[in-house]
Amino acid sequence: MHHTSVITLLNPNRLVFGTNCFDQFIQDYLELGLKRLFVLSFTGLEGQLAKKMEKLDAAGIVIKQNTSIAKEPSFEDFEEILEEARAFKADSVVGIGGGSILDVAKLVAAQLLNTQSTTTVIGKGNLAERATYLACIPTTSGTGSEVSPNAIFVDANGNKVGVISPFLVPDAAYIDPVLTVSVPKAITAATGIDALTHCLEAYANKFSHPVTDLIALEGISLVAKYLKRACDDGTDLEARSQVALGSMYGGMCLGPVNTAAVHALAYPLGVKFHINHGLSIALLLPAVMEFTLSAAPERYSAIAIALGAEPKSTALETARAGVELLKRLIRDCGLPASLAEVNVPFSAIEAMAIDAVKIERLLKNNLREVALEDAKEIYKSAF
DSSP, rough: OTTTTTOOOOOSSEEEEETTTHHHHHHHTTTTOOOEEEEEEEEESHHHHHHHHHHHHHHOOEEEEEEOOSSSHHHHHHHHHHHHHHHHHHHHEEEESHHHHHHHHHHHHHHHSOOHHHHHHHHHOOOOOOOEEEEEESSSSSGGGGGGGGEEEEEETOOOEEOOOOHHHHHHGOOOOOTTTSSOOOOOHHHHHHHHHHHHHHHSSOOOOOOHHHHHHHHHHHHHHHHHHHHTTTTTTTHHHHHHHHHHHHHHHTTOOOOOOHHHHHHHHHHHHOOOOOHHHHHHOOOOOHHHGOOHHHHHHHHHTTOOOOOOOOHHHHHHHHHHHHHHHHHOOOOOOOOGGGOOOOOHHHHHHHTTTHHHHTTTTSSSOOOOOHHHHHHHTOO
């Protein structure tokens, strides 16, 4: 890093972490004097939170719940929900769920009173305002969306596009590990590897920075150490808390540094084969690491040590040991380890590679350049 390199961290004004901190959300919200709360969540959560939400009800706050988001959201889904929130005349928005739900909540809050059309806010820095109070409460560990300026949607052509803006950073985020206890093993594993990858790609990044390096290495280390435990026993609150912390750290890296080739190459799996985001990441992470590590052995050996590797005689050997540890972690958490296992046809490589290399906003961050032929080779090695 050059000594003049500038970094901007945009975190929520209020960032609350810890066991049962959902109660603090209720407390804090009551002090805001807001009256009409639009809640984005999912079916199955109502029971768990009903008692707590009754407090808001008792205080005369009108609540409207939407539980329609079950997969990665399209702009069409978003527009419907936005209309609903406008018709309800919401004066505040809270997202309680996984990354997709949080992303929609973030953009709904921004667009509620905004005069810009949705198409004009797509991309980086185009969204110009948000006048509505926004809180995000993740129930997975996770995407880190609750502390990031990003919201990802699937456009009309089936491509993943981002809305990235400081105005998408929530006013408050409450990260309560207790809310993750009921998450099934497969989703715990996939979202955990996604969180680890946010940290890993922020550290192994052309635009890495000492401020985020610290957070990133700690996040890698926490998820590597505790994810298997959280997968083996979902009620292990210590493991859940540590993975939730790692996920929050991953989210804190997303705004200032962002991700790289793993995310770029994972996108086509989601778009073409509807493989969930976390699993797409897990399937490509080892292959992208193997491809990139020769370009930055020191960085990748630091990652390996954070993953629990013993230092070897050279940085490159240590880095390779890190890849092996990650492969083992992915397997230990019960995730499939190859594209063949999730029924991606070998013949899809060409088209996926063509799509992946278009995602320049992420590929430019990778420590080794990924050309079309390279992308094909990486996909092949992930089979």
